[in-house]
Amino acid sequence: MLDQLEDLELTGRTDWLAVPLPTTRRQAVGEAVRAARAEVAWQLGLLPAPVSAREEAERLGQAAKMAAAWPSAISLRPASEAEILWIYGHSARRGVTEPLLPEGGKAHTVRGRGRGVAALGQVLLSEGSVASAEGERPAKLRSAGQVFGRRWLQSTTEWGTSYQAMLALAEMPESFLFPGSEYLVDLDGFPYPVDWVVRLDVTDGASAEAKSRRQARELANQYNEYAEETAGVPAAVDKSAAGLDEYRERLTASATEVEVRAMVALCVWGSTPDEAEQRATELAGHFATSEYVFARPRGEMENLWYGMLPGARTPKVMAQYAQYLLARDFAMAGPFSAGGLGGESGPLYGLQLAGGGLRPVFVDWARGLRDNVSPSIACVGEVGAGKSFALKAAMYLVLAAGRMLGKPRSRGRAIVVDRTPQQEWVRFARACPGKTDVIGAVFDSLAVGERTLATRLLPLVERGTLLLADRGFPSFALFTAATARGAELLWRVSASFTLPVEKVLADGTYLSHLNGPRGSGVTVRVVEYTVDTADEDTGEIVSSELFCLITTLLDPETAPAAELAELYARRWTSETIYRSIKVEQRGGRTATLRSNSPDMVAQELWAMLCV
Template identity: 40%
Template sequence: MDPILDVSGNLLFCVDGATWAVWRILPRESARSTGRQLQELYARTLTFMKSLRGEVMIASLCEQVQPHAIIRRCLDRIDLDANPHWAETVYHAWDQLEDLDVLGRSYWVATPLAGHGWRDAVHGLLRATGAALAESLGIPARPATVAAIAAARERARSAEQEFGAAFPLRPATEAELLWWLCRAPVRGVNEPQLENVAALHNSGIRLRPGHGRAQLATLRSTVLDEGGRTDHLPENRGGTSKLKQLAGPLRTLNRRFLKCLTPGDGGLVESYQAFLVLAEMPRAFTFPGHEILSRLAGIGFGVDYALRITARSNEDAKVANRRRTRDLMSQDEEHGGDRVGVPADVRSAQEEIQHKNARLGASTTEIDLDVGVVACVWGATAAECDARATTVRQAFLGGEYTWERPLGGQKQLYQALLPGHRTPMVVRECSQNLLASDCAMLLPVSATEFGDPTGALFGMVLDGGAITPFLLDPTYGPSHDSSGGIAVLGELGSGKSVVLKNVAAVVRLMLDGRVIVVDRTRSREWEPFAHALPGDCQIVDIVDPALDNERTTPAELRHSCDPLRVFHGKTSTGITETFFASWLDLESNSAERDALGRGLDEISGRPDASSTTLIDTLAQHGRKDPAARALAERLARLRRDPITRPIFDPDLQPVNLLGADMVVFCTNEIPLPSALEMSTERMVARIPPRKLFGRALHLLIAAIAKEICFTTDRWGEFICDEAYNVTGTPEGQQIALEFVRDGRKHGADMAFGSHAPQDLGDEILRGLIAVRFLGRHRDDDLARHSLAWLGTDPDDHHDTVTKDLSPLNPAGGEPERQARAGEFLVRDHSGRIGRVKVITQPYRTLPQAVLTTPTINRGHSRKTVR
């Protein structure tokens, strides 16, 4: 007989007269975190454990996430009529998800509600008696009365308050409870979807409109076949003795799994499930190191688990422990005549109980818990189910944890993972007696959500027990009163440019925003990428391509970056003065700086304003002002250098700030000062003018990007690969800081790519960057500095970054290396850290255009270097 008679809200009314209440747990910190965040998770778990009273069930359940559920998150608040390119991209992303087994994880707490006085006890007894009588007569059980529901809700509110505020709790909905009950017999096979709606997919159950009562008849039609006796045994073939034929049915006695048969639209749905109970634990616990339940959630396939807990108060625990102490100490006398003395295990148990008594006496908030841990794995066949159960057992042997699969107790363990069932004897026999502080070290509850709630399917999370989606929305932080900014660090070839190109693709395809890019690669890798995206693009060469005799693609200088022609009004004057002062290394209080300001004031606002006009104006001022004459002569001399043509050539069309959806500035031939040259004032004074021009021009590009992104109502993204080219100057760093600090007010953001955190600017700028990607770094010092910037303990993930992120020489050879390309440790907008494999947005030819691996000629053959 099914123990559940009725469901109302988060309440379950059972045949034994008990009423259970169920809540969803919504943890904040993740067990993947380290250091301070992991300690905070332990502190919250400890507070929660100390709040438990009586019988409590804590459950962690997997859910099959269907592709359409992820796609809905990708399409949230997107007008597909106005943005058909995103519709096309998401359509192809759906195809990618069809081949993946995507799992989610949810956490629950359930407890039977204690009654208040004899009236509640009588009502429960009457309900149990009526249910038993109705079952014997074949009459449907009556639903709970309105009065019973009201009384139970009041007790549930009191129980929720007792749990405290360690973890955010939310009362489970009827649809969620039905999902839990309906999913159990079909784990891994045609599961219903966990959705807070009135009707559940594939469950066969509907809620009464307007009443909120569940029809539970479908649940009772499931057949639980322990040992799979309904499986077809091997046919008898010639030569097989009758003894072997008779032994066939006996083989089922050692088949330690449960076969669930549930009627479905296409016939019976068969689900093979194996249940394990934690029979042994180490005597001493340390943290971190014993968070086995979080490891259980990351074992590589879906695992459900539940803790069946009976809590005793501090005083009750002291009384019980005194009895245990007397029993253990009495064994000294029993072994007094034995020459070998008291056995070691008895001595160890005596020391353990004494230590537990001391801890109970030292803290009045410490409580005693009898904890039974049950785990469930499943598979499409009995063999797959057995293999996964064996994997779970083997994975924890090194830590002195023993998982057992009781023979003949699989059905009881199945019930132990459901609310409304009392803790079965098979679980009580294996329960471990723990203090709350020790039980909390198991970390039964931790956040599994990672990435943004909506946005583009940017990658797949690899360390949550199964593959789960990682969504990225560049606007999420700025639109939720948080800082923005995206940064990607890693060594050469780790995939930084691929991540930044995918960020640009998301901005263009999903947001229809504008993208400005600084491309310093000789191969002009961003040019084919820009052409692969929809909309107009401007490819702005800073150095005349004709100067490069080795260029294999035809190109010519088409655009002018003259700030006096690109900008207008006061913006033009300010940016031009900053540009020339940086280029010419003019001090703020110098005579030449004053002369420059006077010249700009005179030509500002004129239709013929340009840098050439500025030189003529300074030459005229030079008749009376030596500083103006010297400045005009310097600029006239620099104008003759072909590298400065984008500033002084009047025949080039100025960059159109609002005329393109994507602007790529190709600056590969522009020299830049090295860190050594910028280290001292004496070295700075010797920097060649061309390098000073390169530094100033990158500052000018940053100013152009700010003007484009901050002055329109479209989202703007400034992408600076090799970030030190912009952040290497105080002026460029200030612009980058304005993007990160104030960009959310203007609908703009900035993405950085580099090799070390120091390249991202000062401490403030580095700290304000919200989303952080860290790729492979085989150098020890660079890996440690990057992990510290990521927000984790460098010792915890050091080997991951140096050896296990997109490894260059994996055991599987070249196929595995290519399959694992694009792995990063990622910190999301909420500060959570996870391991992600970045995937390219599936838009037309974009996946091919994103790749940056060079092709090298070796004689007549071509070999791709990856």
């Protein structure tokens, strides 16, 4: 399994929030000068100037104040240095085998000279190029359109080459239906991973309202321009005016309302250009049905790639596709969520195929007992989809967990209600490690007799089992059917049974036979006894009624009569269980089952049997 995981592109959704720290005009000018110097130094092969300890302390203080002011309803934590390095490194290595995340918590020894980012390596970006095989001449292009039709980015690093396709959100529906308009949530529904970034520029309500007034004046001027037109004012102008009026009304309805300028970009990738192209086309086509238009501008793949990096300037192409929304509209269209199976610990249970690519599923089935929660699992699928296999794998992991040599009862335990006609869970349980106890139970309406119900339990009887039964069950048909399963029988019979003495054995028991149809019969051994008890008040010895048992164990030496009588007495423990279910678990003699339908009654009874 570990060898297979090494060859798979395992993914996991992590959401990052990058917020620019406040910068004064003087600081902005200074940073621009330092950036220019760093660019010149880079061209000359020199290291950039280090970040001073004073500036680093100042920025860390600003970040701490910003984190303290963040709403407590949203749980955030600072990204580690290793995670920040991974964000930039992952952008260049999408789709290839990535190195392990560097260990965090180690203090850096060289400040700001780029030594800490050495793990990033170098990346070669080439928009629309296709790498040719070694020694092979590049294929000639038939037309210039083939060059401009390559809307992907080839990223080459020491870890391999990947092809990435960028998409920008160009249009959104005029109105939103919530729920149903959450396009970011849909990204986790694809069978491959999708990276996304949303650049936000938030404007206060007063400034946004002033801008909307200017737009209203411009629309009013358009009415004057069409005053002499015989066709009148176009419908689009009336529609824009009505929409602007609603926008201004909502903008001024609350003093806390803001305008959000959102710039959304997506990225999919593949090991070949065709794979990246196919995923990008599928992604754009999926959202086109909901009036979300994702554009793939030619010649702008590299700019969009830089636009998805935190700290980089917003490229012009992203600004061109900016969407202006009120906070409520942005919240309805842009909520995001992440879903996953399993937890952070436990054995490897399987792979999550849907929800953004392959993800390992780790499940610790004993966690619910430690954390006082229910580790529930539901397997839903078509016939043959593997539901039984998944449940059996979970059961095996439970039985295998916690076992320690020399410590009995340290193995995990599982209770299974097997309602399959073939008793497949019974066979699986007997093949699992450890001890397996199979308890059969059947129930039906009052119109179904006990002997009929007992016949349904016979498939659970194994060869070599000693099967006990009360005097209401014996019949020739049921007796012979049970012996055909290879079991040994010890059944009590009523006085209505005629058992002629054929041979008296040494221990006082005797051989007889049960009569069947058409002169058939079966030889049995008869054990008769009474139970003597002392009266609590008088101390007088009182004998019970005569107990008559028939058994297929014919040899008195291997099955002494006293042991058989003692074994039959243990059958009364089942009556104690029946009383517990009927009275104690149900809530008393006068209580009834909570369920109101036959199927739910059966479910409630199975639950009682499992307790």
